[in-house]
Amino acid sequence: MTLRGIHEGVGIALTALRQNKIRAGLTVLGVAIGVLVVMVIAAVIQGVNDSFSEILEAAGPKTFFITRWEPGVNVQTGLEEEEPEFFRRRAFRAEFARALDRLPSVQNAYAYADLSWLQMRAEAGRNRVQIGIRAMPVAYLRSDLGEVTEGRWYTTEEDRSGRPVVVVDSSTARELFAPLPAVGRLIRIGRQAFQVIGVYDPPPNLFAAGGHFVFMPFGTAQKHIQTGSRWFTFDDFIEFYVVAEPSLRLAAAVDDVVGRMRVLRKLRPGEKDDFTILTQDLILDLWNRLTAALFAVMVALSSAGLMVGGVGVIAVMVVAVTERTREIGIRKAMGATRRDILWQFLVEAATMTGVGGVIGLVAGGAIVWALAEWTPVPASVPLWSIFAALLAAGLTGIVFGLVPALRASRLDPVAALRYE
Amino acid sequence: MTPPNDKIILTEALTKDYELGAETVHALRGVDLVVERNEYVAIMGPSGSGKSTLLNLIGCLDTPTGGRYWLNRQEVSRLDDAELARIRNREVGFVFQTFNLLPRATALHNVELPLIYAGVPAKERRERSAVALEAVGLADRMHHRPNELSGGERQRVATARALVNNPSILLADEPTGNLDSTTSAEIMGLFDELHAKGQTILLVTHERDIAAHAHRAIQLRDGRIERDERRALAEAIR
Numbered sequence A: 001m002t003l004r005g006i007h008e009g010v011g012i013a014l015t016a017l018r019q020n021k022i023r024a025g026l027t028v029l030g031v032a033i034g035v036l037v038v039m040v041i042a043a044v045i046q047g048v049n050d051s052f053s054e055i056l057e058a059a060g061p062k063t064f065f066i067t068r069w070e071p072g073v074n075v076q077t078g079l080e081e082e083e084p085e086f087f088r089r090r091a092f093r094a095e096f097a098r099a100l101d102r103l104p105s106v107q108n109a110y111a112y113a114d115l116s117w118l119q120m121r122a123e124a125g126r127n128r129v130q131i132g133i134r135a136m137p138v139a140y141l142r143s144d145l146g147e148v149t150e151g152r153w154y155t156t157e158e159d160r161s162g163r164p165v166v167v168v169d170s171s172t173a174r175e176l177f178a179p180l181p182a183v184g185r186l187i188r189i190g191r192q193a194f195q196v197i198g199v200y201d202p203p204p205n206l207f208a209a210g211g212h213f214v215f216m217p218f219g220t221a222q223k224h225i226q227t228g229s230r231w232f233t234f235d236d237f238i239e240f241y242v243v244a245e246p247s248l249r250l251a252a253a254v255d256d257v258v259g260r261m262r263v264l265r266k267l268r269p270g271e272k273d274d275f276t277i278l279t280q281d282l283i284l285d286l287w288n289r290l291t292a293a294l295f296a297v298m299v300a301l302s303s304a305g306l307m308v309g310g311v312g313v314i315a316v317m318v319v320a321v322t323e324r325t326r327e328i329g330i331r332k333a334m335g336a337t338r339r340d341i342l343w344q345f346l347v348e349a350a351t352m353t354g355v356g357g358v359i360g361l362v363a364g365g366a367i368v369w370a371l372a373e374w375t376p377v378p379a380s381v382p383l384w385s386i387f388a389a390l391l392a393a394g395l396t397g398i399v400f401g402l403v404p405a406l407r408a409s410r411l412d413p414v415a416a417l418r419y420e
Numbered sequence B: 001m002t003p004p005n006d007k008i009i010l011t012e013a014l015t016k017d018y019e020l021g022a023e024t025v026h027a028l029r030g031v032d033l034v035v036e037r038n039e040y041v042a043i044m045g046p047s048g049s050g051k052s053t054l055l056n057l058i059g060c061l062d063t064p065t066g067g068r069y070w071l072n073r074q075e076v077s078r079l080d081d082a083e084l085a086r087i088r089n090r091e092v093g094f095v096f097q098t099f100n101l102l103p104r105a106t107a108l109h110n111v112e113l114p115l116i117y118a119g120v121p122a123k124e125r126r127e128r129s130a131v132a133l134e135a136v137g138l139a140d141r142m143h144h145r146p147n148e149l150s151g152g153e154r155q156r157v158a159t160a161r162a163l164v165n166n167p168s169i170l171l172a173d174e175p176t177g178n179l180d181s182t183t184s185a186e187i188m189g190l191f192d193e194l195h196a197k198g199q200t201i202l203l204v205t206h207e208r209d210i211a212a213h214a215h216r217a218i219q220l221r222d223g224r225i226e227r228d229e230r231r232a233l234a235e236a237i238r
């Protein structure tokens, strides 16, 4: 069939859309929702992925973590007989870092403690704010995406001697000190006063620490921070990050670290590790399992939308074929082949769902834009999702339109011409 | 067997049965018919005698139950659907009693229809359709839709459409059946002109004064040719 035929089919389809408002509207809506869901979820996954790989890249591929948490996403119901593994695992001791650091396959090993979820009160004059404390080694700043925009980061000397200094994030600085500069001022956390030496600007990354927080040298936190909780001591939050020797295989460093940790933890042979090594591969693997689940949700939701659209296509096309039986007869009398008629109705069906697809793309694009603009969720539309969405929309029209279109194409010309 | 050049239509024992439930309707019971180039034939007969059935078979809108049929020296009685569509497109021009125009399309677009299926490029299509509409005196009605045209004008659009692809035969099934006598005369005048220019025409009618325009009258009765008379008799009917 000529291009003109397609153009004509599109025109007829648009007229039919106007004439069967409810059925066609439902079709368009169903397809639009299907397409919209694909767009938005794909864009969110893409955006979150970008953030995620950015963070991992900043940390460096040879970096891995040692934690007491078990890997995986565990759902606790509170009804478990046994207490979670985490609580049975003894706290790490900060000195382990030095022992790990001495391994030949390890370039550096650091202890750190992120107390973010234990929100603590910080005061400056009459202002107060809930903050999370992030006790980080001096080297940490290098592997972080944020930067110190006022004042400075802390020094090795301050870490070693446990000087009460902090670097506050910019939102905390604003909350406590605006309009005055924060650097040089004092804030009180618990009974201890800390001097603000710098202001940290977090990166625009979903996985960057959010809310109000302060960085302080790990040594400082060890010396001055009490959790104020009956259940956790500061030591309970100690974890390690290890930078493997870049010239060696990562697995060699992991093996060495596991061996050394078992010695440090005094585990007997055959006893299970009571610590977890989180390599980037493992983190990525967990992450991919999570996004796979999201993808499944996406496919389910968009299929539901496309099914609604598909049923609508059948309804609209069956009516269209019946209403236009005589037209089909005329076209056949004028020399249209079965294939011409089939084409005409398939183009119509695909046009209808295509309109839904375009509406879904535009609406989805708007939602994605709004997400990226007004929420911390990074979202960017991957190109493939646009093609996938339009393809799905067009295919829905063709697949569901096929049976009515076939029926139209097989009509007997004489009978069709006589149809009232 | 290939019929000689000047025999445009040649049928041999053509039959058409319709199954109506358990009953079989014998619409045509063996029609032998030869039509030569530039003949002007009226097919007459009482209602139900098989006139439309015969015309539909000749126009390849339908396929016979039995017998053989050559159109323009090509045996078409056993062609498949796509080939029949091609023949309808290139060899046959149809004019119907009820006009059968696409209601939402302009006169011009209606006339373009056969050219679309012939794969003629858009520009040439529009030019040829405009020429065809001019030839039937509708140059100023090209962009009107059927409901904006009178019955006679609609039938002239249909005639332009039938002729736009230069078919070998023009088939008209009671073309004046829905028209008043003045308009009928107009359309028949148009047909006479076309015949004078060399067009082969087969025309179904049950009106004698319409049939009188033709040079040959075929009487059908019960699916058989009862009489087949040339000009002399056609004139006598008048």
Ligand SMILES: Nc1ncnc2c1ncn2[C@@H]1O[C@H](COP(=O)(O)OP(=O)(O)O)[C@@H](O)[C@H]1O
Binding pocket: B018, B019, B020, B025, B026, B027, B045, B046, B047, B048, B049, B050, B051, B052, B053, B054
């Ligand atoms: N599709 C059909 N199914 C059953 N019978 C039909 C069909 N078409 C025509 N007939 C029958 O065939 C006979 C001839 O019909 P037709 O050719 O339309 O007659 P005419 O045009 O001379 O009035 C009639 O008896 C008619 O009822």
Ligand SMILES: [Mg+2]
Binding pocket: B051, B052, B053
């Ligand atoms: Mg009839």
